[in-house]
Amino acid sequence: MSMENSKTSIFKKVLMALSGLFLLIFLLQHFIINFLSVINPDAFNDVSHFMGTNPLIQFIMQPILMLGVVLHLVMGVVIEQRNRAARPIKYAYNKPDKNSSWMSRNMIITGVMVILFLGLHFYDFWLPEIKTKFIDGDFSGKLAGAEGYRYFTELQHKFMSPVRIIIYCLAFVFLALHLLHGFQSAFQTVGLNHNKYTPTIKKIGNLYAVLIPLGFIFIAVFHFINASH
Amino acid sequence: MSTEKGLNITLKVWRQKNAQAKGQLDTYEMKDVSPNNSFLEMLDILNDDLINQGDNPVAFDHDCREGICGACSLHINGEPHGPGRNVTTCQLHMREFQDGETIYIEPFRAKAFPVIKDLIVDRSALDRIQHAGGYISVNTSGNTQDANAIPIEKENADKAFDAATCIGCGACVAACKNASASLFVSAKVSQFALLPQGQVEAKDRVLNMVKQAEAEGFGPCSNTGACEIECPKGISIENIARMNREFLSASLTK
Ligand code: HEM
Ligand code: SF4
Numbered sequence: 001m002s003m004e005n006s007k008t009s010i011f012k013k014v015l016m017a018l019s020g021l022f023l024l025i026f027l028l029q030h031f032i033i034n035f036l037s038v039i040n041p042d043a044f045n046d047v048s049h050f051m052g053t054n055p056l057i058q059f060i061m062q063p064i065l066m067l068g069v070v071l072h073l074v075m076g077v078v079i080e081q082r083n084r085a086a087r088p089i090k091y092a093y094n095k096p097d098k099n100s101s102w103m104s105r106n107m108i109i110t111g112v113m114v115i116l117f118l119g120l121h122f123y124d125f126w127l128p129e130i131k132t133k134f135i136d137g138d139f140s141g142k143l144a145g146a147e148g149y150r151y152f153t154e155l156q157h158k159f160m161s162p163v164r165i166i167i168y169c170l171a172f173v174f175l176a177l178h179l180l181h182g183f184q185s186a187f188q189t190v191g192l193n194h195n196k197y198t199p200t201i202k203k204i205g206n207l208y209a210v211l212i213p214l215g216f217i218f219i220a221v222f223h224f225i226n227a228s229h
Numbered sequence: 230m231s232t233e234k235g236l237n238i239t240l241k242v243w244r245q246k247n248a249q250a251k252g253q254l255d256t257y258e259m260k261d262v263s264p265n266n267s268f269l270e271m272l273d274i275l276n277d278d279l280i281n282q283g284d285n286p287v288a289f290d291h292d293c294r295e296g297i298c299g300a301c302s303l304h305i306n307g308e309p310h311g312p313g314r315n316v317t318t319c320q321l322h323m324r325e326f327q328d329g330e331t332i333y334i335e336p337f338r339a340k341a342f343p344v345i346k347d348l349i350v351d352r353s354a355l356d357r358i359q360h361a362g363g364y365i366s367v368n369t370s371g372n373t374q375d376a377n378a379i380p381i382e383k384e385n386a387d388k389a390f391d392a393a394t395c396i397g398c399g400a401c402v403a404a405c406k407n408a409s410a411s412l413f414v415s416a417k418v419s420q421f422a423l424l425p426q427g428q429v430e431a432k433d434r435v436l437n438m439v440k441q442a443e444a445e446g447f448g449p450c451s452n453t454g455a456c457e458i459e460c461p462k463g464i465s466i467e468n469i470a471r472m473n474r475e476f477l478s479a480s481l482t483k
């Protein structure tokens with residue numbers, strides 16, 4: 001591949017699509033683990049400990065995930081600049097709703113809302129983990145003097161604040177909007193559009209975009225209600 | 230002819246002296262417009278009135294007036310070629326509008342489509358994209374092979390034909406929030422990519438046309454689908470996926 005080709009917007013959009021698809025798989029995995037906290041706290045603890053201490057996940061998958069987020073974010077900003085530059089003078093009177101969805105036109109807004117939430121999420125969960133493990137050197141996954149793993153207790157603790165819950169729920173609404181367009185868009189970008197498969201991809205995309213964020217919201221509200229009793 | 234009631238309408242028309250001038254929306258009242266007039270006929274009547282009053286007529290592009298040349302343009306009430314579907318402005322009729330309606334008429338807006346005067350924009354960027362690869366090289370030696378002698382799968386022949394119906398009007402660019410020419414480029418790439426004759430130059434074609442489109446200042450594709458809704462020829466964004474596919478596979482070796 002020549003440098004020239006990789007400078008094109010198509011190439012950059014393919015990177016966005018591939019990182020987006022990777023994030024979709026990651027998010028599904030994340031959801032399944034979180035859902036364990038509802039149906040089986042012990043299993044949630046075990047899997048959390050595995051994910052938090054397994055070297056393959058810690059030192060291979062986690063950096064790939066970081067790279068994916070950064071790539072997606074950087075390309076999104078670059079693409080957005082090019083999007084805007086292509087029409088310096090706007091229409092005085094425009095009816096974009098007649099030909100396209102709000103979601104498809106506002107990926108940068110919904111995307112930025114998601115990254116803002118990710119910032120909070122890192123502060124809440126990821127930074128404390130890093131501190132416990134790599135600064136305090138505690139890989140036990142247990143609180144001092146406690147019997148079982150600490151992950152479930154920590155999760156419950158985080159979901160006690162109503163403000164957190166509201167921010168959390170809002171973030172997933174934005175994610176749903178992002179994915180209602182993004183899921184099927186990623187397939188189109190990498191060149192997969194076929195009358196035999198595309199209608200199914202769109203259906204699965206809509207299901208994913210609604211059910212997964214709704215599932216995360218359910219988990220948060222579930223723990224909030226449980227904790228306040 | 231028709232006994233239908235004439236329409237009274239208010240026009241807000243973009244007037245701009247030349248490429249450098251600033252330009253603004255001017256208001257014109259039109260009385261008793263026949264619903265059977267085409268949109269361009271309505272503008273002809275406006276221009277007759279303006280000329281009779283000693284004013285400058287509104288400059289707008291048009292040629293065939295039967296929906297096949299791609300010369301007419303106009304962003305009408307917030308949509309390229311107006312509210313109709315699968316029609317060009319010249320095939321749009323005043324019966325699509327209500328009595329008493331205000332109609333906004335603006336030029337197609339894109340960095341790559343600079344305004345020349347009033348509603349006329351320079352769409353030669355699309356020509357330059359074509360020159361970058363939208364052709365097949367054939368020897369005109371007198372013994373050129375008859376194209377029909379090569380068997381082509383019916384489905385591909387139909388899709389190539391559909392893509393070839395693009396008239397290069399630029400409505401896809403005008404509709405796109407990113408002023409992307411992806412639908413146009415993909416139609417021009419697809420009409421050859423689907424045929425055996427197009428294979429020889431396939432890689433250079435897609436690479437060069439895509440790069441030319443970017444050099445002209447057209448934006449990236451966000452897959453909003455606005456283009457295919459507004460395209461007067463109903464070109465499908467399936468072609469954009471094909472273009473991306475062609476681009477990626479050509480990139481692997483070029
Ligand atoms: C980090 C915050 C995020 C930002 C700033 C962001 C931004 C964007 C933007 C601007 C686009 C559209 C580009 C365009 O077509 O014009 C996009 C597409 C997409 N995003 Fe995100 N996004 C973010 C997070 C995510 C997450 C967490 C996921 C998945 C779980 C995701 C999945 C996708 C997918 C699948 C696409 C479609 C790619 C395509 O159109 O080809 N994004 N994103
Ligand atoms: S693809 Fe459709 S809208 Fe775009 S230039 Fe061709 S005919 Fe016009």
Ligand code: FES
Nearest residue numbers: 292294299301319
């Ligand atoms: S004037 Fe030829 S297509 Fe409208």
